[in-house]
Every structure is written in structure tokens, then in C-alpha cells.
Amino acid sequence: MHLVFLGPPACGKGTQSKILGDKFNYYHLSTGDLMRKEVNSGSILGERINQTLNKGILCPSEIVNELVKKDIENHKQMSILFDGYPRKIDQAIFLESALENSVGKLKNVFYFDVEPSELLQRILNRINCRACGSVYNLQTNPPKEEGVCDNCGSKELMRRGDDNEEILKNRIQSFYEETNPLKDFYLERGILTVVDARAPVEIVTKQILNAL
Numbered sequence: 001m002h003l004v005f006l007g008p009p010a011c012g013k014g015t016q017s018k019i020l021g022d023k024f025n026y027y028h029l030s031t032g033d034l035m036r037k038e039v040n041s042g043s044i045l046g047e048r049i050n051q052t053l054n055k056g057i058l059c060p061s062e063i064v065n066e067l068v069k070k071d072i073e074n075h076k077q078m079s080i081l082f083d084g085y086p087r088k089i090d091q092a093i094f095l096e097s098a099l100e101n102s103v104g105k106l107k108n109v110f111y112f113d114v115e116p117s118e119l120l121q122r123i124l125n126r127i128n129c130r131a132c133g134s135v136y137n138l139q140t141n142p143p144k145e146e147g148v149c150d151n152c153g154s155k156e157l158m159r160r161g162d163d164n165e166e167i168l169k170n171r172i173q174s175f176y177e178e179t180n181p182l183k184d185f186y187l188e189r190g191i192l193t194v195v196d197a198r199a200p201v202e203i204v205t206k207q208i209l210n211a212l
Helices: 013-024 031-041 044-053 059-076 089-101 116-124 165-179 182-188 201-211
Strands: 002-005 025-032 079-083 105-111 125-130 135-137 192-196
Touching: 002 182, 013 025, 013 079, 013 105, 013 135, 013 201, 025 031, 025 059, 031 059, 031 079, 044 059, 059 089, 059 192, 089 105, 089 182, 105 182, 105 201, 116 125, 116 165, 135 201, 182 192, 192 201
Parallel strands: 002 079, 002 105, 025 079, 105 192
Antiparallel strands: 125 135
């Protein structure tokens, strides 16, 4: 079975994806990770993606869909947890088609509900492990040892380049304009679950597990 985690920037999707992936052996498909990997490759496509991300706006669907389709094909025998995708109705329709040749169908979509006023503080306190991609929040979910990744032991913990107030505001606005309508799309399909993403990490996990 496949799952989608839907929510605004810094709502906790990445943290819960890691927890669910470890617990149930989901393949964690993060469009953010896919795009950053393409950017780091130095390709022409990567440069185009980078220019878009630096403006705080969503990447065109044709680019994101192509990256996602390729990753689905590489992991079509696994249950996939989609983190940050789809973001628009056309991407949701594309995903339904892309999953036809994979194991199972989309079982549940979790919408992470959190007030926009909370997001700025979350994102300004967020750090990532450069080595393995693990995500931490210095206030709510810090590494067990300061400056050291719990997952791989790397000391390369840093803020993302797009974690600043101006870009964050653009990303939040883009989310509510283009992504929020997906709530109704999946509600009509009977597979939407709203979770209170303001709660502590372990309580959010419990909400998700209770719905599975």
C-alpha cells in the first residue's frame, strides 16, 4: 500500500516519513530530495530546478512528474511513502496513473494541519544532515548529541539555503494556493485523514498509526 503525506513547509512530514519508513519498511520518496540530488548533479535540469527553488515557488509539474515517475519505476515492488508529492491536482491525477504498474494502490493521504504562524519558527530552527538527509528541529526534535546526526553520526548538520523568512513566505503562499485544494480531491476519494501537526512528534505518529 502507498501513502501520501501532504502539508505546508516545516509541518513535520519529513520526520514522520522517517519514523514510518523505519517501522514499516516504506520507501521514502521525497520530491525535495530528488530535486536536490538533481541540482547537485550539475545537470541543465538541475540548474533549472535550482533557479525555481531559489525563488520560493513550486517546480513545474512536468519536471517533478518525470523525477517521480522514474523513482517509482525503480521501486515499483515496494510500498512507497510520498513526501511532498503530489502538490497540485494535475500531479495527483498523474500519480494515480503512474502507480498502476506498482505494488498496491494509494491507501491513505495524511494532511498535516498546522497554523502558518507556527511554521516560521519551525523552519528557522530546522537543520539537515548533509550526509544522509535526516531532518531535525533544534526546539522540538534536536539530535541526541549536539551537532551529531543520530542516524549516521555525521557532524555535517546545517540549515538549508532556502530556509529564510522571505522564501518561506513564498513557499507557504504557494502551498495554500496550489496544494490545499488537494484536500477536497482526496476527501472525495474517501482516503484523506487530517492529523494535528501541532502536537508532539510521538502524538502525531500515534494519530497516523491509528488511521492505518
